Amino acid sequence: MTTVxxxxxxxxxxxxxxxxxxxxxxxxxxxxxxxxxxxxxxxLTRSEEGIASNILADRLxxxxxxGMITSEPDPGxxxxxxxxxxEPAIQLVPVLAHLGxxxxxxxxxxxxxxxxxxxxxxxxxxxxxxFMDELRELHLGIKRxxxxxxxxxxxxxxxxxxxxxxxx
Amino acid sequence: MTTVxxxxxxxxxxxxxxxxxxxxxxxxxxxxxxxxxxxxxxxLTRSEEGIASNILADRLxxxxxxGMITSEPDPGxxxxxxxxxxEPAIQLVPVLAHLGxxxxxxxxxxxxxxxxxxxxxxxxxxxxxxFMDELRELHLGIKRxxxxxxxxxxxxxxxxxxxxxxxx
DNA sequence: CAAACCGATTGCAAACTGCTACCGGTTTGC
DNA sequence: GCAAACCGGTAGCAGTTTGCAATCGGTTTG
Numbered sequence: 592m593t594t595v596x597x598x599x600x601x602x603x604x605x606x607x608x609x610x611x612x613x614x615x616x617x618x619x620x621x622x623x624x625x626x627x628x629x630x631x632x633x634x635l636t637r638s639e640e641g642i643a644s645n646i647l648a649d650r651l652x653x654x655x656x657x658g659m660i661t662s663e664p665d666p667g668x669x670x671x672x673x674x675x676x677x678e679p680a681i682q683l684v685p686v687l688a689h690l691g692x693x694x695x696x697x698x699x700x701x702x703x704x705x706x707x708x709x710x711x712x713x714x715x716x717x718x719x720x721x722f723m724d725e726l727r728e729l730h731l732g733i734k735r736x737x738x739x740x741x742x743x744x745x746x747x748x749x750x751x752x753x754x755x756x757x758x759x
Numbered sequence: 760m761t762t763v764x765x766x767x768x769x770x771x772x773x774x775x776x777x778x779x780x781x782x783x784x785x786x787x788x789x790x791x792x793x794x795x796x797x798x799x800x801x802x803l804t805r806s807e808e809g810i811a812s813n814i815l816a817d818r819l820x821x822x823x824x825x826g827m828i829t830s831e832p833d834p835g836x837x838x839x840x841x842x843x844x845x846e847p848a849i850q851l852v853p854v855l856a857h858l859g860x861x862x863x864x865x866x867x868x869x870x871x872x873x874x875x876x877x878x879x880x881x882x883x884x885x886x887x888x889x890f891m892d893e894l895r896e897l898h899l900g901i902k903r904x905x906x907x908x909x910x911x912x913x914x915x916x917x918x919x920x921x922x923x924x925x926x927x
Numbered sequence: 928c929a930a931a932c933c934g935a936t937t938g939c940a941a942a943c944t945g946c947t948a949c950c951g952g953t954t955t956g957c
Numbered sequence: 958g959c960a961a962a963c964c965g966g967t968a969g970c971a972g973t974t975t976g977c978a979a980t981c982g983g984t985t986t987g
Binding site for chain 2: 599601602604605606610614640683685693695696700701705708
C-alpha cells in the first residue's frame, strides 16, 4: 500500500510529480473529469487502459489522503461511494489540456480519443475556465451562471460522433 | 532496465503519461531546461532530489529511445557526452510552466525554488515562446533573433537572488 | 430469489527502485 | 610528471511496487 512520505525537495515541479507522477493517478482524474465517472466500478471497468482493482483502490486512498478527491456515501445506494474532485484537482484542467495537446502533437494517438484534446486546445483558457466552473458545479455543488452550455456534453458528443464514424 | 513497450491506449493524456509518467523523467528534463545541465555528472550530483546513477542511466537511455533527448560526444572532452533536448522536449515548456504554477499554488513549495515557477507563470505564453526559442538555440543550434535578452539568465538570476536572501 | 453489482482484499510472481560500492579511462591542478 | 578529481556508467542486493487472477460478503436489480 502506497503511502505519502516526505518530499524530496520543495521544487514546485517535483512536488507536483510526487502527487501526480505515476502511471495511474492522472488517468483516474482524467476519467472523473472527462468521463464523469464518479464511483469505483465505473473507474474500474470503463477505463480504456484497464486498471487493476487493487491499484485503483490504492490510488483512490492515496489521492484522498492528498486532498485531490473526496468520497461520500451515495444517497440511495448504500454501498456505493460518490467520488468528487476537489478544487485543486479541478485546477489541473489547464495542465491536462496542455498535456493532451502535447501528446496529440508528438505521440501516436487514436483519432477518436484525440478529438477531445483537440477541442480543448482550440477552446483555450476561456473554454478551460467554463469547464472548471462546470466541474465545480458537478463536484462541489457550486452553482454557475445559468444558460451556459455544457462543455462536458460538447466534448462527449464530439467523441461519440467521432467513434461512430465508419472508418475506425 | 526499463524498456519502451506498446501503449495501453491511444489517448493523448495516456500516451503522454507513458512517456513522462514517472518520478524522474520530467525532473531530468527540468534540470536540462532550467538548470542547463548537459551531461551525466551534472544531472547526477547537482540535482535537488538526488537521483541514483543507475536510475539516471536508465532514464537517459529511455528518453533517448523515445526521442526526447539526444547525446553526442562533447568536443574537447573525450569521455563526456553532451546531452541535448529535442524539439518535442522543448515543447514541454508550457506543460512544465502550468505544472509548476499548479504546484506552487497547492503544495508546500520552498520560496527560493518557487521563484522561477512564479516568473514563468507571470510571463505567460509570450515568455514561454521566447524561452523555447532560446532552448532551440542552445540545444538544436537554431539561431534566434539577436538582441533578445536571455530568459534562462533571468530565471537563474532571480533564483540566485532569492537564495542569497538571509532569511532562509 | 437468483443474477448482477458494490467496493474492495489476498496471494503471488515479476518488475522496478534505491543504495552502496566499484570500474577503467581522462582531465585537471600543482 | 603525477596524484587527485572527474567521466559515464555497471554490479549486487534488499526492499517496494506492480499486475493479474481469484475471491469475499453485502446490496440491489430484474
